[in-house]
Amino acid sequence: MKKILTLLLSAGLVATATQALSSPKEDLEKFQTYYEQRFPGIQLDDFGNGPYALDASKRLQWESMEEFPPYEDYIDKGREIWETPFRNGKSFASCFGKDPSKVRVKYPHWDKASSQVVTLEGDINKCLKDNGEKPFGWKKGKIAHLGAFLGYEARGQKINVVIPDDPKALEAYEEGKHFYYAKRGQLNLACADCHIQYPGHRVRGQLLSTGLGQTTHFPVFRAKWSKAAANGDGMGTLHRRYGGCNKQVRARPFKAQSRQYRNLEFFHTYMSNGLAINAPGYRE
Amino acid sequence: MTKLTKRLGPTATALALCIGLVLSAQASAADLEAGKKIAFDRSKGNCLTCHHIEGGTLPGNIGPPLVAMKSRFPDKAKLRAQIWDATAINPHSIMPPLGRHRILSEKEVDLVTDYIYSL
Incomplete structure (x- = not known):
C-alpha cells in the first residue's frame, strides 16, 4: 500500500513538473498577447522601437535623430x-x-x-x-x-527563430527563459522585473522598454557607449548589452557568446518572432 | 496621574513606556539629513530611481511616491522591514532588498528609515 502511494505521489509530482513547462509556442503567444493588451493600439512591429513606441515626446526626439542616424x-x-x-x-x-x-x-x-x-x-x-x-x-x-x-x-524581414522539438534545444530554450525571469545580482533584479512588469515606467529619466522587440534592432548604436568611446563609436552587440544589464544589477556578467547568453538570445529573440528586423537601431 | 496609573495599572505604564520609546527614537535633524543623503545617493539607497521624493530631481515612477509615510506605515518597524527586504512580503517585488543584500549597512537602513518615515 505504502509503495503504491509513493508511486502515485511521485507520478503526480512528475505530472505537475511536466505541466509546469509550457511549450515555446504557448510562451510566445502569452508573451505577445500580454504586451498587446497592455499597450493597445501599438502595432506589433512598433514594439521593436523600444521606449520610442511608448512615449510621444521621446518618439519625436528619436525621429528627428533618425534623419541623420549616427549608425x-x-x-x-x-x-x-x-x-x-x-x-x-x-x-x-x-x-x-x-x-x-x-x-x-x-x-x-x-x-x-x-x-x-x-x-x-x-x-x-x-x-x-x-x-x-x-x-x-x-x-x-x-x-x-x-x-x-x-x-x-535585412530590414523589414520578420524574425523567425525556430525552436526544434529536440530535448537539447528545448533545454537551451528553457535555460534562456529561466535567465530572463530569474532575479540576479545584488539588486535582485530579473530582466522580467523591468521589461515585463514595468515597461513604460521610468527609472530616473529612462523609460523602460518592453521585452517584446528588444532584439530586433541589434547591433545597436547607444549614445551612452558613444560618449564613453574615444572615437565616438557607439555600436555594440546584443551580448555587450546583456553584460551591461547584468553589471547594472550588480551581478557578475557572463562572457559574450557564453552558453548562458547564447541561450538567452535564443529565448529572447524567439519571443519577438513575427516582428520586423530594424537593425541597427539607436538608443540613448 | 498616580490615581490614573493605579486604576489603569500595567496598561498605562506600558503606554507611557511606549511614548517614551517613540520620543527617544525621534531622529535628530543631522540623522535625517544623513538618511536623505543615503536615500538620494545613486550608489547607496538610490530611492529616486523608482520613487518620487520631495526635493529629488528626475524621480522614476515604478514605486509609489514617498509621501504621508506615517499614515501608510503607522508601525515604523514595518517600514524598516520593507526597506530591509521587500521580497519578504512579496517575492516578486522589484524593490532591491537593501538590507538583506547588504546594499546598505544596518546603520544606513536605520538612517534611511528615519528619513523616509519623516516624509
Missing part, C-alpha cells in the same frame, strides 16, 4: 568589411552566401550537430578562423559594424 557610418564600415577579401582571396560571402540580405534572419538558430545555439557573431568569427584570419572582438568594433550592415540589409 550610418558604421553600416558603411560593415559593408566594406563584407566586401573586403580575406588574405586567401575568399570573403564572408564564402561562409554566408552571396546575398547579404539573407544572413541576419537565420540567427540565432539551433545547431543539431554541435547541440548548441549558434549566433551571427559566432559564425562571423568562425568564418574568419576557418579562413586563417584573426577573429574580431565579440562585443564592439568590427563585429558590430558587420552586424549593422547585415541587419540593415
Whole structure:
C-alpha cells in the first residue's frame, strides 16, 4: 500500500513538473498577447522601437535623430568589411552566401550537430578562423559594424527563430527563459522585473522598454557607449548589452557568446518572432 | 496621574513606556539629513530611481511616491522591514532588498528609515 502511494505521489509530482513547462509556442503567444493588451493600439512591429513606441515626446526626439542616424557610418564600415577579401582571396560571402540580405534572419538558430545555439557573431568569427584570419572582438568594433550592415540589409524581414522539438534545444530554450525571469545580482533584479512588469515606467529619466522587440534592432548604436568611446563609436552587440544589464544589477556578467547568453538570445529573440528586423537601431 | 496609573495599572505604564520609546527614537535633524543623503545617493539607497521624493530631481515612477509615510506605515518597524527586504512580503517585488543584500549597512537602513518615515 505504502509503495503504491509513493508511486502515485511521485507520478503526480512528475505530472505537475511536466505541466509546469509550457511549450515555446504557448510562451510566445502569452508573451505577445500580454504586451498587446497592455499597450493597445501599438502595432506589433512598433514594439521593436523600444521606449520610442511608448512615449510621444521621446518618439519625436528619436525621429528627428533618425534623419541623420549616427549608425550610418558604421553600416558603411560593415559593408566594406563584407566586401573586403580575406588574405586567401575568399570573403564572408564564402561562409554566408552571396546575398547579404539573407544572413541576419537565420540567427540565432539551433545547431543539431554541435547541440548548441549558434549566433551571427559566432559564425562571423568562425568564418574568419576557418579562413586563417584573426577573429574580431565579440562585443564592439568590427563585429558590430558587420552586424549593422547585415541587419540593415535585412530590414523589414520578420524574425523567425525556430525552436526544434529536440530535448537539447528545448533545454537551451528553457535555460534562456529561466535567465530572463530569474532575479540576479545584488539588486535582485530579473530582466522580467523591468521589461515585463514595468515597461513604460521610468527609472530616473529612462523609460523602460518592453521585452517584446528588444532584439530586433541589434547591433545597436547607444549614445551612452558613444560618449564613453574615444572615437565616438557607439555600436555594440546584443551580448555587450546583456553584460551591461547584468553589471547594472550588480551581478557578475557572463562572457559574450557564453552558453548562458547564447541561450538567452535564443529565448529572447524567439519571443519577438513575427516582428520586423530594424537593425541597427539607436538608443540613448 | 498616580490615581490614573493605579486604576489603569500595567496598561498605562506600558503606554507611557511606549511614548517614551517613540520620543527617544525621534531622529535628530543631522540623522535625517544623513538618511536623505543615503536615500538620494545613486550608489547607496538610490530611492529616486523608482520613487518620487520631495526635493529629488528626475524621480522614476515604478514605486509609489514617498509621501504621508506615517499614515501608510503607522508601525515604523514595518517600514524598516520593507526597506530591509521587500521580497519578504512579496517575492516578486522589484524593490532591491537593501538590507538583506547588504546594499546598505544596518546603520544606513536605520538612517534611511528615519528619513523616509519623516516624509
